[in-house]
Amino acid sequence: MSIIKSYAAPQAGAELELYEYDAGELAPEAVEVKVDYCGVCHSDLSMIDNEWGFSQYPLVPGHEVIGRVHALGSAAQNKGLKPGQRVGIGWTSDSCGHCDACISGNLVNCLQGSTPTILSHGGFAEKIRAGWQWVIPLPDDIDIACAGPLLCGGITVFKPLLINQITATSRVGVIGIGGLGHIAIKLLRAMGAEVTAFSSNPAKEQEIKQMGADRVVNSRDPQALTALAGQFDLIINTVNVSLDWLPYFEALAPGGRFHTVGAVMKPFEVPAMKLIGGDRSVSGSATGNPSELRKLMKFAARAHISPQTEEFPMSRINDALRHVRDGKARYRVVLKADF
Structure with a gap:
């Protein structure tokens, strides 16, 4: 068993509550990341409320993750990622890797259907998993406390x-x-x-x-x-x-x-x-492909671009969500994991 602690909405529109789930065995192509920070996006609220009609409950939101590689699947160990490395995960957590779109580098428009991070248990959690291509290496000099919103917004x-x-x-x-x-x-x-x-x-x-x-x-x-x-x-x-x-x-x-x-x-x-x-x-356009995400993070680090953020501990997640719902965020909210 691999139990992960998280915050989940038990039903549409509900406040989030502590939720533990068994993530099972780590898939060969997957990477497990220990979460340090996770941004709050309006898309998280839309998914919590099932505005788009495809939410699944209990729903663990969060898709602007900054963290560290915790474990690598057997087929992900020679893909340039190392335990302890700083990485980010955005809206997409996986894609098929073999359709025409993926082969051409357009993974975000995977013809088999790319997997939204939220639908595979998101980043309002102590750990999160994603396909190795979607785990984005971070430059050493990026501001990790503010960088999460770059991965979606x-x-x-x-x-x-x-x-x-x-x-x-x-x-x-x-x-x-x-x-x-x-x-x-x-x-x-x-x-x-x-x-x-x-x-x-x-x-x-x-x-x-x-x-x-x-x-x-x-x-x-x-x-x-x-x-x-x-x-x-x-x-x-x-x-x-x-x-x-x-x-x-x-x-x-x-x-x-x-x-x-x-x-x-x-x-x-x-x-x-x-x-x-x-x-x-x-x-x-939708969000970006892994290559575009890598370009963005390198550019943001080099040009010292940081979103303007407000920080909440993840234990105050419902306060943070209300802050965003009420339109008070200036301009993005970031949660610091404190499990």
Whole structure:
């Protein structure tokens, strides 16, 4: 038996409670990681509440894990990971490794179905297991207390920058300066891009500029949005609520792209001529592949990029979740394991 202590939701919407489970024998391709820190993401709340309809209970959330390699499966022992090594685990914990998507390096879109970390017992626990490819080595000089949110929120906004080949000459807009948006600004600043933040909260303006935004535009001011027509190579949407999107499409430069990582449930209404005129496009993306996660962690360490976090002991997990639910987090919450 291999008993792991964790915090789990016994049913949809319930508070988390202590939960022990038998993880069984370590699979040959798997790695067991002792958890030091785990970030709290809105996706954890969505899974706890079964908003997406595929949660399974008891549910152990948590998918922004920073920890140390505790044990290696028999087939994972020669894959570059060593006991005691600092590593991270994000939204995905496993993929088949042999389908066309995986073979091409696009493991996050595994055709057999990649495994979300939460559905294989997540990181609100003393230990967690994942396939070795999804266990991400960490640079020695990264801030481990703050790095967890990079593994989900961070990679979610980093991937569009890779897809769109953002450089120091790029002009990029970010809609929504919360858990995702504030990391996007920090990444873009480190890349040298010109950054415009779209926020509905004028009180955040100075704080957003300190993060690295060149300007802050009130997203509720139609005239301010209209004045930006034809300016942006890329606009990243991080909010999950429906807005008046037309001014943002009009704000794209020729060849510009509107890219959403916010899970807006209502369809986007895009006039075809707004895309045809100027070769503009609309796209979206999920989290990243192991190679992209490794790039992000190396870049964050080299550029000293850390999400802005608040720390709670994991034993106060329900207080931390309420803090996030109430919209009080500035800008991400991280749990420190204290089993």
